[in-house]
Amino acid sequence: MERYPYNSSFNHLISENPGFLSDLDKDKFLSVFRKVLPWIILIFLFTNLTAYLVIRWTKPVYEAYSDLKLDVKSEASVLGLNGLMAEEDNSNKLAGEIEIIRSKLFFNKVIESLDLETSYYNYGNVLNEERYRTSPFRALYVISNPAMYDKNIDIDILNEKRYRMSYVLNDKEVSGEYNFNEKVETPDLVVELKLKENVEPENLQLQYFFRANSRPALLSYLDNNLSVEPLNYNANIIRIRFKDHNVRKATDLVNAIDTLYLRYTIEEKNKVNLQKINFLNEQLENTSNKLEEYESYFENFTIQNKTVNLDTDIGRTIAMLEELDSARFQIGLQLEKIKELKQTLNREEENSFLLIQSGINPSFAKRFEEYNTLINERSLLKNSYNENTFAVKKFNQQLAVIKTELNDYLDQWQENLKEQLKQTNQKKSALENSFVTLPAKGTSYNKVKRFYALYEQFYLSLMQKKAEFEIAQAGITTDFKILSSASASSNPITPKVMLIHGIGFVSGLIISILIVLVGYAMHNSVSSQNEIEHLTKAPLLGVVPYYALEKLPETGLIVNKRPKSSISESLRTIRTNMEFLLNTDKSKKVISFTSTISGEGKSFIAANMGAILAFSGHKVLLVDLDMRKPRVHTTMGQEASDKGLSSILINRYLWEDALHQSEVENYHFITSGPTPPNSSELIGSPRFAAMVEEWKQHYDYILFDTPPVGLVSDGLVAMKQADLQLYIIRADYSKKAFLNTVNKLIAMPQFEKMALILNSLKTNSNRGYGYGYGYGAGYYEEPNAPKGLRAIWHNWVHKV
Structure with a gap:
């Protein structure tokens, strides 16, 4: 069994037909467009409805x-x-x-x-x-x-x-x-x-x-x-x-x-200055405390040292030491004089006069004068009286009293001078000790004074900085300019109505175009006469129109029931064209009907073509050579029988025994009979060739319904015995690659008279008329034929 290797892929279509995209086939395009038009309308409805629902169910967003x-x-x-x-x-x-x-x-x-x-x-x-x-x-x-x-x-x-x-x-x-x-x-x-x-x-x-x-x-x-x-x-x-x-x-x-940002910015900018001001306040407080400590030091220093100028104090201390030394000297002189006075006062000698010293209390100076006077008087009295006389004794008594008083006074005076000397020495010692510490105190004082000046200057600087930052804080402004205040359009930013409607329309258009283009590109079936003329050299004998709205009768033989239908007229045209091709000296003609695969309508066309020839007054015999998948008996509306071609070729029956009369006068047919295991050998046997010659003796036309040549090789054997080979191509069903088989066959010498019949073609002239066919069904009928509203819609689409 031989099979025709064909590829229906898009890449194969391009390689086999490189110019199919540039050379647009209008008939094919219209055919594809009519097929997908309902889908296009549905897609447009779907995309635009989707756009409407998106707009309807999308909450508008404003900006x-x-x-x-x-x-x-x-x-x-x-x-x-x-x-x-x-x-x-x-x-x-x-x-x-x-x-x-x-x-x-x-x-x-x-x-x-x-x-x-x-x-x-x-x-x-x-x-x-x-x-x-x-x-x-x-x-x-x-x-x-x-x-x-x-x-x-x-x-x-x-x-x-x-x-x-x-x-x-x-x-x-x-x-x-x-x-x-x-x-x-x-x-x-x-x-x-x-x-x-x-x-x-x-x-x-x-x-x-x-x-x-x-x-x-x-x-x-x-x-x-x-x-x-x-x-x-x-x-x-x-x-x-x-x-x-x-x-x-x-x-x-x-x-x-906007408002909060302006306020927030000012606050944030002020925070920096506030932090600086707080830091300055802290430093000012610390500096102020330091200055207060130094001021307390200066105060205590002044109180302790009775000065704030140590250089002057040093000179004054030296002068005081000199004064103290002079005072000590004077005190020493006075002590010496007191000593002399005491010595003079304690002498027993006569005429011991006391020299009155400076600094003596006037009352005691008078007593000294009295003492000297009594001494003089006693001396004078002793010259006249004895020492034991009353007058002398009286003077002695007076002198003793005065002497005692003067000794007490001199002792007291001496003690006072000694105390003064002691104090003077202490002052001198203190001044000398103070004089030793004065340079160190001066150094410490000057050092503290320098720190005080520095802190004082630093305090003033901090005060100045604080004032500057307070001014800066009061003066910070945001020079923000609101170039455009808050505004919003009355139209939402989403959904964009026109854009979404446009997207819905354009997407529907693009998808529709893609569907049409993909359908056109992927449509590798023969759809028009032009494609046959471009892709094969075989002559086109005729076209059988597509008929979809009416059901065919139960049998596939229709030309006798509807002689005025478009299918009958097209078959008559094919018969006329066929006679031109069969313009030979032979009075008996053998015609074979074949196709590439099943379902292309060869049995239907063979059966009805036989009826057309019989109506012309010819005796016609239709022989079913497709022993693997016979259809002639179904097309003729009869049951399968054991008396058929296969049983005739094995000499089990005579061909007259297997002969059947059709509904048309002078039109007979022979079924295929039981399916044999070696159908190719039977058709190629001498017995079959002899039987064909015998048929020619009884019939004007002998029609062979052969097996599809794209599936098995049986048909090629029978086609060699035919005077005319008719190759059936079904529109929108047969692949373009099938025409390669036609080209290969017509290149052979045995098939030079091969002609094509385009079946089930939808054209503008016969839109809505004609029949559709299916291999093995006996007639064509559109699958799932629409009824009711679907039928009305279907009719409208085809009218478009």
Whole structure:
């Protein structure tokens, strides 16, 4: 058994037909287009419906944005206080500012500045709408169960006084009807709902829910929807964008971010100066304490040393020492004089006069004078009287009294001078000791004095710096310019309606074009007469039209039942063209019908062509040579019989015994009989050739229904005995590669008169008319023929 090796792949199609893409076959294109038109319409409906549903079910997202020009400067530079604020690189500065805006610390400030803790929504048919600042009620609550955060709490307003609240937590539903403005306690929270004034009646008809937003959820919300990007590094311009389903909320958030950022920037910039001022205050306090210690030292030093000028003190100390030495000398002289006085006073000699010394107490000086006077008088008296006389004794007594008084006075005076001398010596010793320590004290004093001056200067410098930083703090401003305040378009950024509709339309168009092109490229079946003319040299004998709307009769023989149908007319045309090819001297003609594979309609065409020839007054015999898969008996509407060609060739029956009469006069047929194991040998045997010659004696036309040549070689053996070989090609069924078989056969001398019949062709002239065929079915019928509305749709598609 030989099989025809064909490849239906796209690559094979290109290699076999390199110009098929450039040379567009309009008939083939229209054929492919008609086939896929329902799919194209469905694809267009699907893509555009998908686009509509995407728009309908996509919640619109709005974007608000503002542009800021960043330029932080300090007024301290204007006041001439340079070096207070460090300059930053622009790119690093912008990156740092962007990170500040996107930091969680800043997000927390934004959350605290706006009322974002609670979100209000109303249920919609498809999408829920956030009622930012437009909710008809306000919820005041205290959550005791943290699981209640980020949970929907449904509110159904019953009237202006009552509402119904419900929520589900841990698969348990909590619900109830309550009054507005009263506290409601549940196991998870305490809530009080306040209905706003002048609420529109239609708003009371909606179903609402609110949600207590957790801080992590709010931080995530801000982080996901906020974007900050630099627009111009040189100009220090950044753009703040925020996306949200509510345009007012997005605008408020951008405004809040702008305001908080300006305030936050000033605070952060002031923190630096505040830290410096605090440091200066601490240093000033320490320096002040040091200065107070030094001032106490100077005070004590002055108190202790009675001076603050040691150089003057040294000179004065030297002068004091000299004075002390002089005083000691004078005291010594006085002590010597007192000693002499005492000696003179204690002499027993006469005329011992006491010399009155300076510094003597006047009262005692008078007593000294009295003593000297008594001495003189006693001396005079002794010249006249005896020593034992009363007068002398009286003078002696007086002298003794005065002498005792004077001795006591001199002793006391002597003791006073000695005490003075002692004190003078002590002072001298003290001055001498002090004089020794004065240089060291001077050095220490000068050292402390220098430190005091340094600390004093440092204190003044700190005071100056503090004043500078306080001025800088008061003068720091943010020279931010809001180039464009927070604004948002009334049109959402997503979904983009026109773009999505355009994508739906274009995608449907592209997919449709791809389907048509792929269908065209992958359509490697013969679909038109032009393809046969381009791909083979065999003549095209005729075309049998496609017929799809009517069912064929039970048998495949139809020309006798519908002689005026398009199929009958096309077969008559083929008969006429066939007579031109058979214009030979032979009165008896043998015609073979074959195809490449089964299902191309060769048995149907052979049977009906025999009927057409019989109608012309010819005697016709149709012989079924396809012993492996016989179809002639089915086409003729009869049962299979053991009396057939195979049993005739083995001499089991005579051919007359296997002869069957068809429904048409002068038209007979012989079935194939039982399937033999060696059909090729039987057809190629002399017995078959002799029997053909015998048939020619009784019939004008002998028709061979041969096996498909692309599957087995039996048909080639029988075709060699035919005067005309008719090769059946079924449109939109037979592969283009099958024509290679035709080209190979027609190149052989035995098949020079081979001709083609194009079967089941859908053309503009016969659209909606004709029959379809199937090998082995006896007739063609469209599979799964549409009925009812599907039939109407099918008819409309074909009319298009």
